[in-house]
Amino acid sequence: MNISVIGTGYVGLVTGVCFALLGNKVICTDNDERKINILKEGKLPIYEPGIYEIISDNYIKKNLEFTTDIKYSVKSSEIIIIAVGTPSNENGSTDITSVIKVAKDIANIIEEYKLIIIKSTVPPGTGKILNDEIKDIIKSRKVEIDFDIASNPEFLREGSAIKDFLNPDRIVIGVNNTRSQDLFKKIYALYFKFDTPIIFTNIETAEMIKYASNAFLASKISFINEISNMCELCNADVSIVSKAMGLDKRIGPEFLKPGPGYGGSCFPKDTKALFHMGKTLGYPPIIIKSTIDVNENQRIIAFQKIKNSVDKLKDKTITILGTAFKPGTDDIRESPSIQVIKMLNSEGSQIKVYDPLALKNTTKELNCLENIYYFKDLYDACSLSDCIVFFTEWDEFKNIDFSKLKLVVKTPNIVDLRNIFSLEEVEKHGFIYKGVGR
Numbered sequence: 001m002n003i004s005v006i007g008t009g010y011v012g013l014v015t016g017v018c019f020a021l022l023g024n025k026v027i028c029t030d031n032d033e034r035k036i037n038i039l040k041e042g043k044l045p046i047y048e049p050g051i052y053e054i055i056s057d058n059y060i061k062k063n064l065e066f067t068t069d070i071k072y073s074v075k076s077s078e079i080i081i082i083a084v085g086t087p088s089n090e091n092g093s094t095d096i097t098s099v100i101k102v103a104k105d106i107a108n109i110i111e112e113y114k115l116i117i118i119k120s121t122v123p124p125g126t127g128k129i130l131n132d133e134i135k136d137i138i139k140s141r142k143v144e145i146d147f148d149i150a151s152n153p154e155f156l157r158e159g160s161a162i163k164d165f166l167n168p169d170r171i172v173i174g175v176n177n178t179r180s181q182d183l184f185k186k187i188y189a190l191y192f193k194f195d196t197p198i199i200f201t202n203i204e205t206a207e208m209i210k211y212a213s214n215a216f217l218a219s220k221i222s223f224i225n226e227i228s229n230m231c232e233l234c235n236a237d238v239s240i241v242s243k244a245m246g247l248d249k250r251i252g253p254e255f256l257k258p259g260p261g262y263g264g265s266c267f268p269k270d271t272k273a274l275f276h277m278g279k280t281l282g283y284p285p286i287i288i289k290s291t292i293d294v295n296e297n298q299r300i301i302a303f304q305k306i307k308n309s310v311d312k313l314k315d316k317t318i319t320i321l322g323t324a325f326k327p328g329t330d331d332i333r334e335s336p337s338i339q340v341i342k343m344l345n346s347e348g349s350q351i352k353v354y355d356p357l358a359l360k361n362t363t364k365e366l367n368c369l370e371n372i373y374y375f376k377d378l379y380d381a382c383s384l385s386d387c388i389v390f391f392t393e394w395d396e397f398k399n400i401d402f403s404k405l406k407l408v409v410k411t412p413n414i415v416d417l418r419n420i421f422s423l424e425e426v427e428k429h430g431f432i433y434k435g436v437g438r
């Protein structure tokens with residue numbers, strides 16, 4: 001099929017590239033010329049394991065094109081996927097301006113039937129707004145052109161997005177007629193063949209499923225973080241609590257790892273958007289609000305833990321290991337470590353930072369702050385440190401050489417905010433160790 005994907009961020013690019021891999025002719029479109037040029041030069045504007053190989057292969061096969069020309073892209077395709085960003089407004093609500101702008105562009109271009117699929121995360125009701133906007137424009141053009149709007153939210157995790165696209169737990173499709181439903185059956189033909197659960201519903205329900213799924217996962221994290229905070233006060237071990245809880249099939253083992261709180265471009269934004277949505281609808285959701293509050297407080301608890309481990313922060317050297325919001329990505333958006341670094345910095349600490357992938361983004365973000373130093377080597381970053389803080393559970397950290405580490409630090413203090421290590425393992429090397437919830 002001929003598919004046009006508008007927006008080449010994480011979601012758009014992964015979606016376009018994977019549809020090309022499945023044998024479709026895909027045109028990835030973006031108004032950011034720099035991004036498109038990077039892609040045309042065979043480079044990547046994002047870090048995502050596995051994507052480079054698929055792009056190279058399908059570019060050569062001519063299954064994949066990159067362009068800034070939305071007219072060409074829309075005219076060449078029957079299926080148009082909108083995957084542009086939906087950032088937060090100041091009050092937490094979702095800014096759908098870019099989605100509407102793209103829909104209007106499409107309405108001004110189309111000359112024959114198109115299925116317009118919203119892949120961006122948008123509040124329930126957005127599909128209807130787009131439908132009305134496009135209808136109005138077509139009417140004002142004094143032409144008669146048929147089109148359908150559909151919602152097909154994504155459930156891709158950064159760092160494993162290709163795998164998630166190719167092996168989804170489920171596919172959610174919001175449609176309002178059988179014509180678009182039949183087209184989706186063609187688009188996802190392979191998934192139907194392999195019995196992937198596919199849920200057809202109305203557009204509003206599909207839009208809500210995305211927010212509900214992210215908010216539920218975020219709630220699980222905030223829940224276990226609260227239990228973890230309580231475990232510390234009553235001599236219980238949260239790792240064993242999580243494991244035992246997770247063995248109950250109704251609960252499941254995933255997303256029960258405590259830490260400094262969830263980050264990234266999705267959970268913080270989507271939980272706030274859902275809360276705002278509820279308020280607007282006349283039902284401010286209590287659990288969602290608590291999820292957000294617990295998450296924000298978890299950063300303060302992490303900061304306090306570091307402070308307690310060195311007594312006074314002024315003039316102390318703190319090493320931060322891991323600034324990516326999770327392993328496998330260079331993304332630092334809403335990363336708890338960035339916020340805590342700023343707090344430590346404002347208390348007069350000198351910060352040494354190391355991350356295997358996210359150093360470039362971190363330097364850019366913290367550029368304006370003094371007394372922050374960036375290292376390309378983990379042990380150099382730990383040199384003469386008063387406290388080493390593990391923020392991201394990178395594999396590289398799991399294999400750290402504690403004997404070597406002990407030789408370079410000033411004070412043998414470790415704060416492990418991801419429970420990467422066991423107390424016994426670290427203490428036998430002479431470190432004072434603080435994990436979470438244990």
Ligand code: UGA
Nearest residue numbers: 154155156157158255256257259261262263264266325326
């Ligand atoms: C999340 C969802 O997992 C995807 O299904 C969804 O498609 C995506 O958002 C999106 O909306 O686009 P992602 O933001 O890539 O994916 O990251 P996750 O792997 O879900 O992790 C989010 C945060 O939760 C990270 O900061 C991670 O460290 C934290 N986390 C996760 C925990 O603190 N504990 C856990 O047990 C699991």
